[in-house]
Amino acid sequence: MHTRSxxxxxxxxxxxxAGAVAQMSRATLVKQSDIIFIGTVTQVGxxxxxxxxxxxxxxxxxxxxxxxxxxxVALAPGxxxxxxxxxxxxxxxxxxxxxxxxxWIFGRGVAVREVGHxxxxxxxxxxxxxxxxxxxxxxxxxxxxxxxxxxxxMVVAGRVEQVRPAELTAAPTRPKRITEHDPQWQEAxxxxxxxIKGAHAGEQVVVRFPGSRDVAWVGAPRFSAGQEGxxxxxxxxxxxxxxxxxAGREVPAYTALHKVDVLSKQDAMRVRxxxxxx
Amino acid sequence: xxxxxxxVALAPLxxxxxxxxxxxQPPSKLPSVRVVDLIPASLSGETWQDAEPFLALYDSNPKxxxxxxxxxxxxxxxxxxxxxxxxxxxxxxWTLRNxxxxxxxxxxITHAVGGGPPVLYAGILKVxxxxxxxxxxxDFLSPATMTLQASRADIDQxxxxxxxxxxxxxxxxxxxDFDAPDGRTATVDVSLDGGATYTSRRIETRGTxxxxxxxxxxxxxxxxxxxxxYFGWRSNAGSDVASDVVVVRDDHGATGATxxxxxxDPSDHLPGRLVAxxxxxxxxxAPTLGQERIGSTLSLAVNPRHSDTVYLAWADRVGNGDIxxxxxxxxxxRGATWTGDLRTVTNATDASLAVAANGTVGLLYQQLTGAADxxxxxxxxxxxxxxxxxHQDVVLATVPATTPAFQFLPYLGDYNGLLSRGPVFxxxxxxxxxxxxxxxxxxxxxxxxxxxxxxxxxxxxxxxxGAAVAVSIDPFFFSVPVLP
Numbered sequence: 001m002h003t004r005s006x007x008x009x010x011x012x013x014x015x016x017x018a019g020a021v022a023q024m025s026r027a028t029l030v031k032q033s034d035i036i037f038i039g040t041v042t043q044v045g046x047x048x049x050x051x052x053x054x055x056x057x058x059x060x061x062x063x064x065x066x067x068x069x070x071x072x073v074a075l076a077p078g079x080x081x082x083x084x085x086x087x088x089x090x091x092x093x094x095x096x097x098x099x100x101x102x103x104w105i106f107g108r109g110v111a112v113r114e115v116g117h118x119x120x121x122x123x124x125x126x127x128x129x130x131x132x133x134x135x136x137x138x139x140x141x142x143x144x145x146x147x148x149x150x151x152x153x154m155v156v157a158g159r160v161e162q163v164r165p166a167e168l169t170a171a172p173t174r175p176k177r178i179t180e181h182d183p184q185w186q187e188a189x190x191x192x193x194x195x196i197k198g199a200h201a202g203e204q205v206v207v208r209f210p211g212s213r214d215v216a217w218v219g220a221p222r223f224s225a226g227q228e229g230x231x232x233x234x235x236x237x238x239x240x241x242x243x244x245x246x247a248g249r250e251v252p253a254y255t256a257l258h259k260v261d262v263l264s265k266q267d268a269m270r271v272r273x274x275x276x277x278x
Numbered sequence: 279x280x281x282x283x284x285x286v287a288l289a290p291l292x293x294x295x296x297x298x299x300x301x302x303q304p305p306s307k308l309p310s311v312r313v314v315d316l317i318p319a320s321l322s323g324e325t326w327q328d329a330e331p332f333l334a335l336y337d338s339n340p341k342x343x344x345x346x347x348x349x350x351x352x353x354x355x356x357x358x359x360x361x362x363x364x365x366x367x368x369x370x371x372w373t374l375r376n377x378x379x380x381x382x383x384x385x386x387i388t389h390a391v392g393g394g395p396p397v398l399y400a401g402i403l404k405v406x407x408x409x410x411x412x413x414x415x416x417d418f419l420s421p422a423t424m425t426l427q428a429s430r431a432d433i434d435q436x437x438x439x440x441x442x443x444x445x446x447x448x449x450x451x452x453x454x455d456f457d458a459p460d461g462r463t464a465t466v467d468v469s470l471d472g473g474a475t476y477t478s479r480r481i482e483t484r485g486t487x488x489x490x491x492x493x494x495x496x497x498x499x500x501x502x503x504x505x506x507x508y509f510g511w512r513s514n515a516g517s518d519v520a521s522d523v524v525v526v527r528d529d530h531g532a533t534g535a536t537x538x539x540x541x542x543d544p545s546d547h548l549p550g551r552l553v554a555x556x557x558x559x560x561x562x563x564a565p566t567l568g569q570e571r572i573g574s575t576l577s578l579a580v581n582p583r584h585s586d587t588v589y590l591a592w593a594d595r596v597g598n599g600d601i602x603x604x605x606x607x608x609x610x611x612r613g614a615t616w617t618g619d620l621r622t623v624t625n626a627t628d629a630s631l632a633v634a635a636n637g638t639v640g641l642l643y644q645q646l647t648g649a650a651d652x653x654x655x656x657x658x659x660x661x662x663x664x665x666x667x668x669h670q671d672v673v674l675a676t677v678p679a680t681t682p683a684f685q686f687l688p689y690l691g692d693y694n695g696l697l698s699r700g701p702v703f704x705x706x707x708x709x710x711x712x713x714x715x716x717x718x719x720x721x722x723x724x725x726x727x728x729x730x731x732x733x734x735x736x737x738x739x740x741x742x743x744g745a746a747v748a749v750s751i752d753p754f755f756f757s758v759p760v761l762p
């Protein structure tokens with residue numbers, strides 16, 4: 001989980017510094033990064049932990065402030081990290097910057113790969129940078145959600161009326177296999193309360209989801225009776241059985257397999273806003 | 279055949295796990311045993327269920343090893359890669375590198391080293407969609423993503439073993455191939471050219487209940503003898519599968535046009551020795567043995583220097599009130615004849631066998647003991663030089679079985695890993711990571727931040743070690759000296 005806050009849209013920045021990176025918007029940097037921090041370069045061509053290979057591209061950076069990181073990662077102000085830079089020689093000792101990075105090697109210390117950096121006026125104004133990164137993250141999240149909405153065949157706000165084992169109406173192309181990765185398909189019958197895209201209030205739709213607790217499906221949303229939410233639904237191209245039945249009537253079946261496909265009921269307004277947004 | 283358990287004069291740790299002769303002895307510490315939690319200090323906040331661990335090592339370089347588990351990329355589920363652990367100091371410290379082409383984590387992974395360090399081969403079920411990916415890297419210490427050599431869908435439990443023959447790496451990937459004809463799904467993908475090309479060898483020769491069980495386990499000897507064990511599923515009633523336990527053999531490294539035909543059963547003269555017939559496999563993809571699922575425990579190990587001797591372990595339901603029972607048998611004549619049970623362990627899973635260079639056999643397993651809130655997972659390595667008439671037992675971990683609650687299945691793993699190198703057994707298991715010395719009778723080394731005094735995991739976020747972190751399942755590397 002990342003440390004983020006919801007703010008306004010990010011502003012594209014022209015970054016001084018290294019080549020192509022200089023033209024990236026902050027949102028682009030944020031989108032490609034999972035560890036973002038403000039830090040000061042202390043050594044060049046060096047590493048902060050022995051398990052990381054030193055090279056002309058590695059620099060040691062002392063963390064001044066952590067802006068985003070996964071919860072599992074131990075990173076705090078005062079720690080030193082190894083940064084593999086995009087371009088050797090782009091950073092000198094004493095430079096303070098906001099580093100946009102991805103995890104590289106996790107050992108006694110953290111080593112990251114630079115996606116880009118924003119050289120800061122020293123001292124960097126931490127609050128401003130935190131807000132800017134948060135705005136950029138919101139922009140990235142909104143863009144991702146908008147893309148998901150555009151790919152969805154149907155977007156509804158509604159309530160799960162029933163969960164049942166999937167009734168796969170098409171004949172399987174081969175015998176059912178017994179495997180621990182079997183999704184054990186279930187069907188949720190959703191009563192549409194608000195048809196945001198491709199549906200009308202009052203409709204019922206069938207959404208298939210894996211009931212299996214196997215590791216292969218660990219990230220897939222599950223449904224339970226009484227659950228309310230905003231659902232991004234995709235025509236079922238996964239189970240091999242594109243249709244389902246409601247009260248003996250054949251209807252298209254849908255899936256919602258990505259975590260973004262299941263949002264809170266309150267997110268319906270955000271979804272509508274994104275649909276209208278050019 | 280029931281093993282007679284006596285005290286081993288040289289071994290201070292002897293415990294009996296036969297149901298009718300339980301001997302309760304407090305575990306004590308054996309010199310030179312190492313147990314190391316693989317989660318590095320920089321991931322001290324980690325709370326994932328790092329189940330189903332596996333280990334790969336070199337004979338030629340004891341410093342280098344690779345390990346894996348269902349450990350996610352710390353960057354999250356949107357990451358394009360999943361990690362492996364590597365060590366270059368013989369297992370004292372481990373680092374995590376995101377080098378597997380799978381989104382966030384894998385849905386199955388095993389691996390084995392190539393002949394020249396630091397080559398590594400891996401078989402994974404890739405997320406999403408869980409297709410098989412057969413992978414290679416010429417340097418597993420490199421942060422570069424492993425190279426895809428072959429891929430296809432409808433595969434389960436790839437299990438990788440390797441051998442170096444002349445200058446070429448031979449790669450054997452046992453797997454359950456649902457696209458195999460006639461429901462004879464037990465398959466070994468064989469590469470004789472370092473993974474550049476693979477040929478799928480079907481090893482089931484009898485009728486099945488539509489498929490074989492998921493575990494297909496190759497074992498290699500230095501003289502190029504390759505054994506493979508699999509479950510010959512014959513019928514099923516509800517969740518119980520009636521299965522044969524079958525071993526095939528190839529005396530020439532599976533290099534011929536036909537392969538794995540060198541061991542036939544006297545009952546029907548078909549390839550594949552029926553070591554046990556019509557055992558009951560309780561197939562359960564839900565918490566059944568504690569919080570663990572069961573149904574695919576199978577392990578095979580050959581004496582690397584004397585390929586006549588091969589050991590087999592599997593788990594089934596005996597029906598005497600057990601949930602799941604591990605059996606161990608041995609053949610001393612290249613699989614032609616087999617002993618009865620040399621060893622049985624009730625309510626255990628994740629049996630892994632290895633045979634050391636001096637012929638000592640190691641049996642790693644995880645046994646559920648006690649009941650309800652008092653239940654524990656006991657991870658144990660047994661060694662024997664006399665067919666388990668006597669055995670030295672080392673308790674590596676004894677941890678609460680009810681915490682943490684499972685996040686997914688498997689809870690600990692459908693398998694773990696045991697290997698040998700010279701005078702030492704090296705292995706890996708997953709367990710509750712509470713930093714409590716009484717849970718690890720041989721001692722334990724954590725890389726992540728912990729406070730043994732308060733039995734707390736810490737996130738390493740600041741002075742004093744940081745904030746408390748929830749207990750989770752971690753992978754633990756271990757090494758135990760081989761019985762002389």
